[in-house]
Amino acid sequence: MPDQFLYAVEVMINGLMAGVLYALVALGFVLIFKASGIFNYAQGVLALFAALTLVGLQKGQIPFAHLINAAFGTKVHYFGWTMPTFLAIALTIVVMILLAIAIERFILKHLVNQEPIILFMATIGLAYFLEGLGDVMWGADVKTLDVGLPQGASEWVEEASAVLGGDGFYGFFIDKLDIVAALVAAVLVITLTIFSQYSKQGRALRAVADDHQAALSVGISLRFIWVLVWSIAGIVALVAGIMWGAKSGVQFSLSLIALKALPVLMLGGFTSIPGAIVGGLIIGVGEKLFEFTIGSMIGGATENWFAYVLALVFLVFRPQGLFGEKIIERV
Amino acid sequence: MTMASAEPYVTEDGRTIGGVVMELKNITLRFGGVVAIKDISFDIREGEIRAIIGPNGAGKSSMLNVISGFYTPTEGEVWFEGKPRPKMRPYQVAQQGIARTFQNIALFSGMSTLDNIMTGRITRMRTGLFSQALWMGKAEREETEHRAAVEKIIDFLEIQHIRKTPVGRLPYGLQKRVELGRALAAEPRLLLLDEPMAGMNVEEKEDMSRFILDVNDEFGTTIVLIEHDMGVVMDLSDRVVVMDYGKKIGDGPPTEVRNNKEVIDAYLGVSHD
Numbered sequence: 001m002p003d004q005f006l007y008a009v010e011v012m013i014n015g016l017m018a019g020v021l022y023a024l025v026a027l028g029f030v031l032i033f034k035a036s037g038i039f040n041y042a043q044g045v046l047a048l049f050a051a052l053t054l055v056g057l058q059k060g061q062i063p064f065a066h067l068i069n070a071a072f073g074t075k076v077h078y079f080g081w082t083m084p085t086f087l088a089i090a091l092t093i094v095v096m097i098l099l100a101i102a103i104e105r106f107i108l109k110h111l112v113n114q115e116p117i118i119l120f121m122a123t124i125g126l127a128y129f130l131e132g133l134g135d136v137m138w139g140a141d142v143k144t145l146d147v148g149l150p151q152g153a154s155e156w157v158e159e160a161s162a163v164l165g166g167d168g169f170y171g172f173f174i175d176k177l178d179i180v181a182a183l184v185a186a187v188l189v190i191t192l193t194i195f196s197q198y199s200k201q202g203r204a205l206r207a208v209a210d211d212h213q214a215a216l217s218v219g220i221s222l223r224f225i226w227v228l229v230w231s232i233a234g235i236v237a238l239v240a241g242i243m244w245g246a247k248s249g250v251q252f253s254l255s256l257i258a259l260k261a262l263p264v265l266m267l268g269g270f271t272s273i274p275g276a277i278v279g280g281l282i283i284g285v286g287e288k289l290f291e292f293t294i295g296s297m298i299g300g301a302t303e304n305w306f307a308y309v310l311a312l313v314f315l316v317f318r319p320q321g322l323f324g325e326k327i328i329e330r331v
Numbered sequence: 332m333t334m335a336s337a338e339p340y341v342t343e344d345g346r347t348i349g350g351v352v353m354e355l356k357n358i359t360l361r362f363g364g365v366v367a368i369k370d371i372s373f374d375i376r377e378g379e380i381r382a383i384i385g386p387n388g389a390g391k392s393s394m395l396n397v398i399s400g401f402y403t404p405t406e407g408e409v410w411f412e413g414k415p416r417p418k419m420r421p422y423q424v425a426q427q428g429i430a431r432t433f434q435n436i437a438l439f440s441g442m443s444t445l446d447n448i449m450t451g452r453i454t455r456m457r458t459g460l461f462s463q464a465l466w467m468g469k470a471e472r473e474e475t476e477h478r479a480a481v482e483k484i485i486d487f488l489e490i491q492h493i494r495k496t497p498v499g500r501l502p503y504g505l506q507k508r509v510e511l512g513r514a515l516a517a518e519p520r521l522l523l524l525d526e527p528m529a530g531m532n533v534e535e536k537e538d539m540s541r542f543i544l545d546v547n548d549e550f551g552t553t554i555v556l557i558e559h560d561m562g563v564v565m566d567l568s569d570r571v572v573v574m575d576y577g578k579k580i581g582d583g584p585p586t587e588v589r590n591n592k593e594v595i596d597a598y599l600g601v602s603h604d
Contacts, residue, residue: 198474199470200453200456200470203442203446203449203450203453204450204453206439206441206442206446207439207442207450209441210438210439210440210441210442211437211438211439211440213401213433213437214433214437214438214439215422215439215450216401216420216421216422216425217399217421217425217430217431217433217437217514218425218430218450218451218453218454218513218517219422219423219425219426219453219454219517220422220450220453221420221422222422
């Protein structure tokens with residue numbers, strides 16, 4: 001096989017893996033959009049906040065340390081323990097659930113029956129609030145996140161694929177972390193799909209998305225469902241935060257990956273869980289292959305804008321996305 | 332006639348219906364300066380079909396919304412099963428065993444007929460979030476039981492052929508039937524039907540009338556229904572409440588109500604000279 005072709009395949013595989021990370025963020029958006037019709041601008045910040053909390057708990061950081069030190073002239077920073085990863089993740093999940101309850105109690109409850117644009121604005125406010133809160137609680141420095149996930153090139157894949165090419169080809173280079181991310185994403189999507197299709201709460205969740213009045217009339221509490229869906233979105237954000245954090249450190253630019261999720265959603269459709277995954281993969285592969293083939297001819301750095309242009313093309317020809325529900329308005 | 336009573340009552344067709352299940356006492360409902368319901372009292376007896384009729388804007392739907400908890404009355408009390416009902420949210424009322432349908436169909440249009448009717452059983456499901464999420468044995472057994480109950484309702488309403496169809500694609504008459512199915516799935520103590528036959532053709536109306544009578548007959552379900560078609564009301568109901576401009580102007584068996592002068596005036600209009 002020609003080496004050039006093999007390189008293209010490698011780029012594609014790496015693109016798929018990057019796409020998985022986009023998809024993880026997009027998944028959180030889809031969940032909330034499906035259940036409440038809100039475009040949750042804060043989803044990216046939610047991932048950042050989850051990752052910050054996880055690192056903070058793990059390393060025994062004292063929350064609001066800077067504030068405490070400034071107020072009392074102390075110099076405390078750490079409790080001096082290292083929490084086991086498993087416990088830290090469990091506690092972070094609890095924090096995300098508490099956050100969901102607070103969001104329902106202090107924001108959503110007061111905005112029932114408001115226009116979607118108002119709810120959208122509220123989530124922008126929430127995004128900046130959470131970013132500030134994360135900063136004050138845990139500090140703004142870039143943190144390394146180590147939850148014991150395997151990292152580095154997978155020798156197994158490298159050796160197994162080396163036979164495909166000639167002497168100059170050493171096999172595909174694939175990060176183990178990417179493989180783990182792909183597996184985690186797959187498990188998450190399958191679990192969420194089964195949950196929403198076959199469980200009582202999943203059915204209630206879809207019911208609320210369809211019609212509030214009818215949902216009330218069959219005995220569904222809207223408030224409970226909202227807390228539930230924001231909790232799930234928070235947990236999905238935690239997973240995304242762990243993956244991104246392990247790959248490139250926990251830093252505040254993490255909240256910007258939310259923007260990359262937008263073109264993913266336009267491709268996949270705002271209401272489809274599988275759509276978020278497929279959309280993420282297409283964007284991931286697309287931008288890597290484009291950079292590999294055409295990028296070098298036009299000066300490179302195409303990954304910054306390729307996804308948005310692709311989304312624009314989709315908006316023109318298939319506005320509901322690949323898997324979204326087609327909206328037909330009767331005149 | 333509207334005195335609270337546990338004694339059974341014999342209708343004019345010679346049917347015996349039970350004691351009082353629900354009593355509405357001096358209900359008044361105001362929206363700002365608009366009075367939708369003005370000091371209305373009546374009762375609902377176990378196993379009867381109770382109709383609420385009246386011209387457009389008489390406050391019938393508002394009354395149904397008070398019973399189902401969508402509106403909280405400004406004044407007055409709702410007594411259910413012998414106790415005054417505290418202020419409740421609609422989903423809590425549903426959990427008490429009061430199911431309803433809506434005038435302008437409120438179905439989950441993206442979901443199939445089967446799933447729509449399954450949601451009707453939510454108040455009957457007991458397993459918690461945790462075992463649901465993990466799909467443990469208990470949740471699975473429960474799901475199977477509920478599925479069987481839903482299949483019975485589907486057979487009963489003769490909608491087997493549309494089990495898997497998303498309800499948004501169904502014709503109007505069938506949507507109404509699915510909505511009835513969803514309400515029935517809760518095995519309600521009290522079933523509220525808001526204009527179940529509005530916008531239907533004669534044949535669909537006959538089908539729906541038959542289903543309502545069968546539900547009442549086979550399951551002994553107490554039904555409160557709002558209807559415009561006087562013929563249908565006279566055929567179906569055991570007792571009728573007549574409303575006009577938010578006030579009660581008649582209450583009794585169909586023949587009595589039909590001959591009531593005030594009722595005739597409200598329906599046919601009367602010249603004020």
